[in-house]
Amino acid sequence: MARKPTKRSEFVLFDVIYEDGSQRSNRRVPAEELGGLDGDAPARHIIEQQDREIAEKSGQIPLQIKSLHRSGAKLPEKEWKRQRA
Numbered sequence: 001m002a003r004k005p006t007k008r009s010e011f012v013l014f015d016v017i018y019e020d021g022s023q024r025s026n027r028r029v030p031a032e033e034l035g036g037l038d039g040d041a042p043a044r045h046i047i048e049q050q051d052r053e054i055a056e057k058s059g060q061i062p063l064q065i066k067s068l069h070r071s072g073a074k075l076p077e078k079e080w081k082r083q084r085a
Contacts, residue, residue, distance in 0.1 A: 013071035014043055018063040026071050044068060 011028040018024075027050070029043045044065060055062040 012040075012043070014040075014047065014068050015071050016047055016068045017066045019066050020063060022063070027068075040068075040070065 010031040012031050012034055013026045014029060016024045016027055027047050029046050033042050033046060034040055047068065048062070048065060051062040051065075
């Protein structure tokens, strides 16, 4: 007997730079949460929530996000240098 098709969830990947200068790549955010008038703004909230859960499990404090952008998106050199500083 054939299986029923499952709902396919798609994700958008983000690169996150934290206040301490560390970087995490390919953080997953559900695509259905993004778009509309807010654009990628909800991604920050979702990633902060993921960070809190991870920090709670590991017993560490969550890091503050300095900036985030979609993975694979090319930043202007000026912006890239500002984020790394």
